[in-house]
Amino acid sequence: MKVLVTGGTGFIGSHTCVELLAAGHEVVILDNLYNSERSVCDAITAIAKKPVQFYQGDIRDRAGLDRLFEAENIDAVIHFAGLKAVGESVAKPLEYYDNNITGTLTLLESMRAHGVKRMVFSSSATVYGLSATPPFKEDAPLSVTNPYGRTKLMVEDILRDLCAAQADFCAVLLRYFNPIGAHESGLIGENPRGIPNNLFPYINKVALRQLPELHVFGNDYDTPDGTGVRDYIHVVDLAKGHVGALRLCESSTGATAINLGTGTGYSVLDIVHAFEKANGISIPYVIDPRRPGDVAVSLANPDRARQLLGWTAHKTLEDMCRDGWNFAKRAMEA
Ligand code: NAD
Ligand code: UFG
Numbered sequence: 001m002k003v004l005v006t007g008g009t010g011f012i013g014s015h016t017c018v019e020l021l022a023a024g025h026e027v028v029i030l031d032n033l034y035n036s037e038r039s040v041c042d043a044i045t046a047i048a049k050k051p052v053q054f055y056q057g058d059i060r061d062r063a064g065l066d067r068l069f070e071a072e073n074i075d076a077v078i079h080f081a082g083l084k085a086v087g088e089s090v091a092k093p094l095e096y097y098d099n100n101i102t103g104t105l106t107l108l109e110s111m112r113a114h115g116v117k118r119m120v121f122s123s124s125a126t127v128y129g130l131s132a133t134p135p136f137k138e139d140a141p142l143s144v145t146n147p148y149g150r151t152k153l154m155v156e157d158i159l160r161d162l163c164a165a166q167a168d169f170c171a172v173l174l175r176y177f178n179p180i181g182a183h184e185s186g187l188i189g190e191n192p193r194g195i196p197n198n199l200f201p202y203i204n205k206v207a208l209r210q211l212p213e214l215h216v217f218g219n220d221y222d223t224p225d226g227t228g229v230r231d232y233i234h235v236v237d238l239a240k241g242h243v244g245a246l247r248l249c250e251s252s253t254g255a256t257a258i259n260l261g262t263g264t265g266y267s268v269l270d271i272v273h274a275f276e277k278a279n280g281i282s283i284p285y286v287i288d289p290r291r292p293g294d295v296a297v298s299l300a301n302p303d304r305a306r307q308l309l310g311w312t313a314h315k316t317l318e319d320m321c322r323d324g325w326n327f328a329k330r331a332m333e334a
Pocket of ligand 2 (some may be wrong): 115125
């Protein structure tokens, strides 16, 4: 298939482009480079040994989208483009609704005008909020606690409504758990600007000695060591899940939510110790109060992904720590 990948130069998008090319798909990237760089296309090509087409543009630009769909014969869209920082979304809700909701509506309208009827959407485990009991099954109650999460749930609802109205539309709603790591080549990975919000990039900065110590947000949760437990998944495993989701879209219609997680949980201190062991670098840390809005445990039930996509995660926590650091030590030092 010829696949439009919005946000394709970003962290998860770039790894997905590599897997799509390896599976024989053609890839067209649309990205406004708000949180990524043009050079990522060269890295994707270097890994996959196949070219990608790149359009610099914004999903809110209807005329630009129309030109793209007229020039390319797109069979399906994988939609990563959007803003993703929970804390920032509380401070800047309008920017989040504009990018993530208006942007998605504009994209869907342009898709409709050009007869494109398949979308794989980047949703998030954040839609399980505080009301579900881990490990989360896709039919668990959904709730959200911040504007970012609300944009993910709203787009899921929009796609469910669209599929109900248009019987030949397929939407796969992939609920990602906690992607970390990087491609083993070290050519693509995650390199957030400024002080990272998320655990793994923060640990990388401490390992580089660019930050003095990790702040562990709470050690009084009801978990084995008191620190928060998450379902960390290697970004390459996550990327491979999108190839399966595209296949599902080729052969079915309707809206289907699918968790992409491993089903195994690790605490903050598990990650610290695994990183230290895999890379031989000490990670000093201090215990801080809980971060507002955090849940004790977030964990996937990955059964549906296995059944519908024939997909399971294979890489280990050691792989995640080694590959993530292999990328970060080059990218973050530069
Ligand atoms: P990322 O920021 O690395 O990638 C997003 C890309 O979208 C960037 O390259 C950015 O430049 C681009 N973009 C943003 N707004 C755009 C717009 N209006 N038009 C065109 N391009 C735009 O983020 P990521 O970690 O790769 O996440 C990809 C998707 O997965 C996002 O939708 C995110 O919400 C979702 N997600 C991420 C995580 C995670 O932990 N990384 C977890 C759950 C869900
Ligand atoms: N943590 C720390 N110190 C830090 C950063 C994080 O102790 O400096 C802890 C958190 O309290 C949590 C765990 O590490 O227990 C993971 O935190 P992250 O910020 O890395 O990830 P979250 O699970 O909070 O959030 C991620 C994505 C969100 C998404 C959510 C659910 O960042 O976008 O998963 O999918 F909404």
